[in-house]
Amino acid sequence: xxxxxxxxxxxxxxxxxxxxxxxxxxxxxxxxxxxxxxxxxxxxxxxxxxxxxxxxxxxxxxxxxxxxxxxxxxxxxxxxxxxxxxxxxxxxxxxxxxxxxxxxxxxxxxxxxxxxxxxxxxxxxxxxxxxxxxxxxxxxxxxxxxxxxxxx
Numbered sequence: 001x002x003x004x005x006x007x008x009x010x011x012x013x014x015x016x017x018x019x020x021x022x023x024x025x026x027x028x029x030x031x032x033x034x035x036x037x038x039x040x041x042x043x044x045x046x047x048x049x050x051x052x053x054x055x056x057x058x059x060x061x062x063x064x065x066x067x068x069x070x071x072x073x074x075x076x077x078x079x080x081x082x083x084x085x086x087x088x089x090x091x092x093x094x095x096x097x098x099x100x101x102x103x104x105x106x107x108x109x110x111x112x113x114x115x116x117x118x119x120x121x122x123x124x125x126x127x128x129x130x131x132x133x134x135x136x137x138x139x140x141x142x143x144x145x146x147x148x149x150x151x152x
Contacts, residue, residue: 002029003040010041015065018043023051075127082121086131089115105137 002025013021022041026033026048034048075082089112090105109125116123 006041019047019051020054022048023055027052075123079121083131083135085116085121086112
């Protein structure tokens with residue numbers, strides 16, 4: 001019966017709800033409840049114990065699931081002049097009509113990343129792609145360009 005409840009409800013819950021639900025199932029089971037819930041759900045014992053302590057403390061659950069401020073800082077925060085550095089690198093390979101807003105570069109993201117890494121700015125290709133997009137650059141393949149001929 002408990003196995004059916006857990007397998008039915010678990011996929012629809014977020015982390016906090018999952019922890020509290022599994023803790024309540026372990027409490028209702030009684031002795032050996034944590035082990036049984038762990039076996040059925042695959043969730044670790046510390047997670048179930050944390051849920052039990054949250055239930056026993058009777059604090060109102062927070063709306064937030066995770067604490068803010070975690071994760072990697074944006075590359076623009078770490079290197080405020082990243083746009084200038086990228087602009088210097090793609091300057092020689094920038095094409096487009098000066099009258100139009102959108103320019104394009106034939107420089108590959110990998111080459112730009114390698115150039116920045118050699119300058120001590122560690123940045124990935126996807127971050128460079130986002131920065132180029134924000135600078136209104138389009139990325140184009142290298143193609144032969146027709147030169148305009150002048151009549152003799």
